[in-house]
Amino acid sequence: AQTVTQSQPEMSVQEAETVTLSCTYDTSESDYYLFWYKQPPSRQMILVIRQEAYKQQNATENRFSVNFQKAAKSFSLKISDSQLGDAAMYFCAYRTWNTGNQFYFGTGTSLTVIP
């Protein structure tokens, strides 16, 4: 079974600085999708960024970028120029390509942004 591990339960970053959240996953599949979701205090789950495993180029969305290392099964999220509104719980998620009806989530990393 696929598993997703987020080894950092809590992280903090100074406003305007950069922070990296780690995520590793275990799979025997070669094709799959990876996602980072943000859950602010409102608890609405918001997609931050997505990565298709067949793409070698790392995905980027404004201040958010990923470091996708397929061989190492690692998918970290980098937040640049951190803002107070980035404070949230961040979840890493995995979905298979062919029979991808299920999503596998990590346990989350709580990010605090210090003014």
Next chain:
Amino acid sequence: SQTIHQWPATLVQPVGSPLSLECTVEGTSNPNLYWYRQAAGRGLQLLFYSVGIGQISSEVPQNLSASRPQDRQFILSSKKLLLSDSGFYLCAWSKLAGGSYNEQFFGPGTRLTVL
């Protein structure tokens, strides 16, 4: 555009009472539908998912059940609530993997307190 609705937003119920949470999706057809539960400050626990009308897969044996009476309607139920059923319930939808959209889209959630 697609939207997902959940209601009620908040619910306080006594132990032993029945439960019915509803989720509907607009703007898409044949979605995969999911129910998750989230304890405070914790990760997502997949409860049920459905790939079609009347097709329900249960991930965790428990006091809850799910039904999909219509293509875009997903209902979470219980005949008798337990204290341990308290939590934040999230409904989500996705399309089949391999298309234009491969992520999950989440509803705003229902906060359930069982007293």
